[in-house]
Amino acid sequence: MKNKPTIRDVAAKAGVSIATVSKFINATQRFTAPVERKIQAAIDELQYHSNPLARSMITGKTGSVGVAILDISNPHFTSMVKGANRVALEHGYNLLFVDTEENQAREDELLGALSRRVDGLIVSSRMPEEQMDRILAFGKPVVFSGRPAPAGVPSIGIDAYAAAYMIGELLVKQGHRNIAYLGFAPARPDMERMRGLSECLEAHGLSLARFEVRGPTLVEGERVCSSVILRKDKPDAVVCYNDMVAIGFMGVARSLGVSIPEDMSVVGVDNIAFGRFTSPALTTVDTQSERLGEEAMRLLIRQIAGENPPDIGHMMLEPRLVMRDSTAVRTPVPFPQATPPKARKR
Amino acid sequence: MKNKPTIRDVAAKAGVSIATVSKFINATQRFTAPVERKIQAAIDELQYHSNPLARSMITGKTGSVGVAILDISNPHFTSMVKGANRVALEHGYNLLFVDTEENQAREDELLGALSRRVDGLIVSSRMPEEQMDRILAFGKPVVFSGRPAPAGVPSIGIDAYAAAYMIGELLVKQGHRNIAYLGFAPARPDMERMRGLSECLEAHGLSLARFEVRGPTLVEGERVCSSVILRKDKPDAVVCYNDMVAIGFMGVARSLGVSIPEDMSVVGVDNIAFGRFTSPALTTVDTQSERLGEEAMRLLIRQIAGENPPDIGHMMLEPRLVMRDSTAVRTPVPFPQATPPKARKR
DNA sequence: TTTCCGCCGGAAAACGTTTACTGATGAAAA
DNA sequence: TTTTCATCAGTAAACGTTTTCCGGCGGAAA
Structure with missing residues (x-):
């Protein structure tokens, strides 16, 4: 009673198999009306939400992207995050963020922890060169934003x-x-x-x-x-x-x-x-700043979707005197x- | 070669079982020197990092806490986040944050998604009353920060x-x-x-x-x-x-x-x-603001650690005229x- | 009535870990 | 020398999903 309901509970209550429930939830197959009704009823009743961790294990997708920013108290970065957040949301991604100012030494560790939790990473912090290989070994799409990037990594910045x-x-x-x-x-x-x-x-x-x-x-x-x-x-x-x-x-x-x-x-x-x-x-x-975040996220999402990094490359926003x-x-x-x-x- | 190494790869390379590797990594059991050396060597060579998702599935702990803030472009909130982040880090937690301004309608959905990804939640956004039950049904420790909380939920704020x-x-x-x-x-x-x-x-x-x-x-x-x-x-x-x-x-x-x-x-x-x-x-x-975040996080971590919510209760910071x-x-x-x-x- | 095919639904493997539980090995105690 | 017991290492089940494959059923075509 205390524990979160699992897909198994839903299946039992609806009188179908867990496979059926899974396929219904993901809209990956249609079923007869009575079956669908029963499943939906069971879901509503149990307040079931599928466990994203288990899902991620199978699919290899997490639905989150990481953002490593230098200092969250700098409005430039918060604008960037806001922009990134907006387009992430539009595409169904959540933001997981790391304020690297606080960490420095632990950055390495954080990156390791992050790498399985996210589908991609936006790096906006300055970062010692030696960390770069860690980033490149990240194994997931990476976009550099507002800072120079190593060769071969898509990036976006202002001139x-x-x-x-x-x-x-x-x-x-x-x-x-x-x-x-x-x-x-x-x-x-x-x-x-x-x-x-x-x-x-x-x-x-x-x-x-x-x-x-x-x-x-x-x-x-x-x-x-x-x-x-x-x-x-x-x-x-x-x-x-x-x-x-x-x-x-x-x-x-x-x-x-x-x-x-x-x-x-x-x-x-x-x-x-x-x-x-x-x-x-x-x-x-x-x-x-905001556009920087937006475009960085777009770049990242395109990469996650499997587009070729080569033709994405580097993007340069034009500065404007105020x-x-x-x-x-x-x-x-x-x-x-x-x-x-x-x-x-x- | 392309794929991330798993614990199985490490075990194979070290010539031991995966259980041994797991126990070594988590320092949950000691082994003889040669065994430990072999495992460590294999880990280093493969650049192995354990998959936090799989770990979380078993342990039920995620190592992250969520922070729902109203508007990240408000320095008050960024200070709060900075404070929260600092003590989270001290305790080995990561921050996963949600800017609710952008979402509103999707907040419900976000909460659902978040609930399995985090060990606890700090709510700092104002939020329609109807969402409250959702929060209470969150199933994980929750702390309200800088805003009034429903009865029975620990909170912290200024007077x-x-x-x-x-x-x-x-x-x-x-x-x-x-x-x-x-x-x-x-x-x-x-x-x-x-x-x-x-x-x-x-x-x-x-x-x-x-x-x-x-x-x-x-x-x-x-x-x-x-x-x-x-x-x-x-x-x-x-x-x-x-x-x-x-x-x-x-x-x-x-x-x-x-x-x-x-x-x-x-x-x-x-x-x-x-x-x-x-x-x-x-x-x-x-x-x-910063202290608000720190204390909220402390409250939350204490709760996650299993301390009784009742004796945590509500905390009130004293305002100071500037x-x-x-x-x-x-x-x-x-x-x-x-x-x-x-x-x-x- | 038989044959075939499309649709519906289920069984089971897999994802990468942790963690009882179980054996085996040797040293200390008898 | 035998018993005891701690220590070391392994087996296998479990976590909650997704997904492949497969069987059964019904209707349309012959």
């Missing part, structure tokens, strides 16, 4: 290089001459952003100052702020790894008496919803202070 | 009444006389907030204006803003269902030329991280405009 270049162009055009980047070293997506930015500046004969944050978080943005503001050659614009860093940065910048954008322009990346509500509202680059109020045009200083124009070419 | 009362006291003490509440009707947690606020105001001889938002979101806060600002008898303070609503509200209030807190005070509930970065910084009540800059003291208007003092007592 981080283009995004950064775009920002660079904007800032230079606005007359900024002393631009700093707040990012973190080890991750490759960061490399792309930085490369785009510095190559853009180079093209304009400028160079890029660099400050390191240890993570894409509000508190890191706050932490790093004082060092960039107290720098002897204070930048007139900072571009941040993402909106979180930017928002954190702006918060303490203001409390330190630096007014944005008058004294310094700030731009972020991601276009999280809260960027509209800071003061000043944050200029940023939209990375289409102009708000944290950047302002400068009357550019024609040349660095106390240095004759010629010297700049040295 | 919403106290929180609201606290806010009321603050506003009245600051000299506000025309206070409005932005909430939504059907949910019970909302009722508690509203009751606390209105009873507090009543105690001071004031009454509460009420505006309806359709959800605890930024956009709802934005949407409702104009109607409260354009109201003939414009409130001098609004308390919002949560920080999301408050932040949205403040955003459009500013763009409509209402300056906060000079023209109007605003206070939220939850103390999400972004509240520090709006301008003005948001006065709010801390609901200990004073920031979106509220200001008013020089109270001694009596409503154009109305003689006596009339107020009517």
Whole structure:
């Protein structure tokens, strides 16, 4: 009485075999009306729900997909998850998610545990290279989302290089001459952003100052702020790894008496919803977080359905500049202070 | 070669029986050194990981817990999830989560699917009353978090009444006389907030204006803003269902030329991280989101471990006022405009 | 009336484990 | 040397399904 009813209970109550019940439930064969009626009645009465574990054992399908994200408290990722969740649901899949920030060391273990519980995996966390083979040995379809993927693995992301270049162009055009980047070293997506930015500046004969944050978080943005503001050659614009860093940065910048954008322009990346509500509202680059999740899930589901990975390949979303109020045009200083124009070419 | 190795493969390679391998893996029995060595070698070589589904079928334990949350894009919930995730991990559980906002209609179905996949469930979404019996029939331990629970089900939450009362006291003490509440009707947690606020105001001889938002979101806060600002008898303070609503509200209030807190005070509930970065910084009540998740998970795990629900019962976290800059003291208007003092007592 | 075929429903194997239960082996106790 | 007993390893049943195969039944065709 206490225990969940099994298919056997239903079969007994309906007076048919378990095979018949199974086939009825899965609509894999039709039966005569009285039989179907009896089965349905038994199911209703017992409140029977088939055991997904047992089903999965047989079919090899679980009906869930895993999502490994870096940090669930970052709105960029929650948007992604929301997008992914929506299309997963549309296709009858559930989401099983792992916040890798918390785990790190246990990631390996988690992956192992996950591998039999899901039909596929979306990896959105940055991850040490050595973990890659683990992923590739995952044995199930994998899609990388918002981060560079190893060769042969379908992936989707935004063009981080283009995004950064775009920002660079904007800032230079606005007359900024002393631009700093707040990012973190080890991750490759960061490399792309930085490369785009510095190559853009180079093209304009400028160079890029660099400050390191240890993570894409509000508190890191706050932490790093004082060092960039107290720098002897204070930048007139900072571009941040993402909106979180930017928002954190702006918060303490203001409390330190630096007014944005008058004294310094700030731009972020991601276009999280809260960027509209800071003061000043944050200029940023939209990375289409939700769409990223949606497309990643579509890619994954197509793979699960058995389509050839080769013709799926890599998908690149176009970034879009979102102009708000944290950047302002400068009357550019024609040349660095106390240095004759010629010297700049040295 | 393509297929995942099974325990049988390991047993064959090690030259022992599958029972021996199983017992070795689960450390449920010791074996002689050479045997253990052979098994370990076989496992390493084959990269064997036991199939959690098959294990679950036998043991009846899944090693995962489900979390049903209302809306993953609300930082309050992500904090909760983060807390829950942390202690789940500590106890060797994984998190399986469901964003009920997206589902609504399918919630029933999801619950059914979930029930065999998890060892317990944390319910944090508001949910139609009729779903309750479904939950109670879940057959696995359930904890309600941050929302009222049916009798007999362990739960944890903050004292919403106290929180609201606290806010009321603050506003009245600051000299506000025309206070409005932005909430939504059907949910019970909302009722508690509203009751606390209105009873507090009543105690001071004031009454509460009420505006309806359709959800605890930024956009709802934005949407409702104009109607409260354009109201003939414009409130001098609004308390919002949560920080999301408050932040949205403040955003459009500013763009409509209402300056906060000079023209109007605003206070939220939850103390999400972004509240520090709006301008003005948001006065709010801390609901200990992360702790809420942690404690909910502890409660759940204790239940799963077989402790008696009765002596677990209900847990209530104390709210804490977080004073920031979106509220200001008013020089109270001694009596409503154009109305003689006596009339107020009517 | 016989033959054939399509439809309905059941028997049983399989999925990959865990876990009684059972034997066998050797060492310690008698 | 025999008995006892703990220790080590294996056999087989069970978990709740899906799915293949197969037999039986009835009606249509001959």
